[in-house]
Amino acid sequence: MKDKDLPEYWLRGKVEGTPDLLQPIVHSLLQSKLELKKYMLDFKESLLWEKPAGRASVGFHLQHLTGVLDRLFSYAEGLSLTEKQLEYLKIEAVPNSNVSSEMLIAEFDKKIEEILEKLKTIPVASFTEFRGVGRKQLPSSVIGLIFHAAEHTQRHIGQLLVTVSVVKEEN
Template structure:
């Protein structure tokens, strides 16, 4: 986890064994992981599924962050989603998932970031502009487009999670 005196991940220099063009994606995912782990430390499980102003719960955001990384990185590999991935998507934020703890959801996100970083480090930069179809409709994207969107989407939901958690903690 990031120490308070360290700069943001992108200012710590290049990551070893990471292709240069994918450094920004890796930096964003690592930054998100650091912030998410700090934010969710000691977050009470009983607030995990509370909604704020009718918006998504912290539990949903944690599940969604994990699921989106998994799905986008699958598309980047050129594979369609498995039945398990589709089931995970359908279950994100549903009441049946209330048995998860904050620690379990944070751990799942951390593991997904690790898998994403491993995939990024193994990516051949010459394949970054290769076409990839997204979803059942095969919407057009590229490998770099999917990786970039994964970083952008992760940071967007992290921002929403931060607001949700802060509001919930202030209510107590």
């Protein structure tokens, strides 16, 4: 059975190996991965960095999806951001002719798979532990960070869909 014939991930049941409390997060991330590929079908590379109405480009959304997941899970693990992560953050919105949408989608897929493995190992007892976020070390719980990672990913998938639709229509 093909994905298009299946219900959305939240209606497909338990993803084995992941704590029950994290199932909605896993489903959300898997749905994001599926939808990204669907929305990017037949996308022209020449449109990757177009900014319709001055809004974020498809390229930004693709880079940001991977970068934000990486950063939020570092915080959830109680880690500070590395120089590499900070450099990636600086370039997310910068047009880069050395990358293709295919490369960016592959990076996102790889990051999702990495995150899904991490979700299998996070102790349920740590969900309510607080972590510092960002330079100001603002407080969030582990579960709050993980939930926000899934929610933020879905938000950018939706924004990417609109941007893809607009730039395709205009060109």
